[in-house]
Amino acid sequence: MSYCGxxxxxxxxxxxxxxxxxxxxxxxxxxxxxxxxxxxALNRSVEEMALAGAxxxxxxxxxxxxxxxxxxxxxxxxxxxxxxxxxxxRQ
Numbered sequence: 001m002s003y004c005g006x007x008x009x010x011x012x013x014x015x016x017x018x019x020x021x022x023x024x025x026x027x028x029x030x031x032x033x034x035x036x037x038x039x040x041a042l043n044r045s046v047e048e049m050a051l052a053g054a055x056x057x058x059x060x061x062x063x064x065x066x067x068x069x070x071x072x073x074x075x076x077x078x079x080x081x082x083x084x085x086x087x088x089x090r091q
Contacts, residue, residue: 064091 011020030038047070054061054069061069064087072080 064088 011023027035050070050073051066054066058065058069068080068084068087071083075083
């Protein structure tokens with residue numbers, strides 16, 4: 001695959017090649033700690049959006065119910081059931 005083809009997959013076809021190069025240069029100049037901090041912030045944003053979605057789907061849910069709903073998005077059914085049983089047993 002050509003460089004341009006790869007960049008269109010990563011950045012989308014509507015991103016100018018010069019912008020792609022600038023974004024890659026910016027990423028290359030970041031320290032590992034900076035990259036980890038950026039990734040952590042993105043992950044927090046995803047978790048917040050998932051929690052907001054759970055609140056919309058289950059109005060009036062408790063904090064525990066909301067956390068379980070979000071966990072369901074990332075876990076397979078058996079793991080989710082195991083987590084659910086442990087958390088409910090603590091109550």
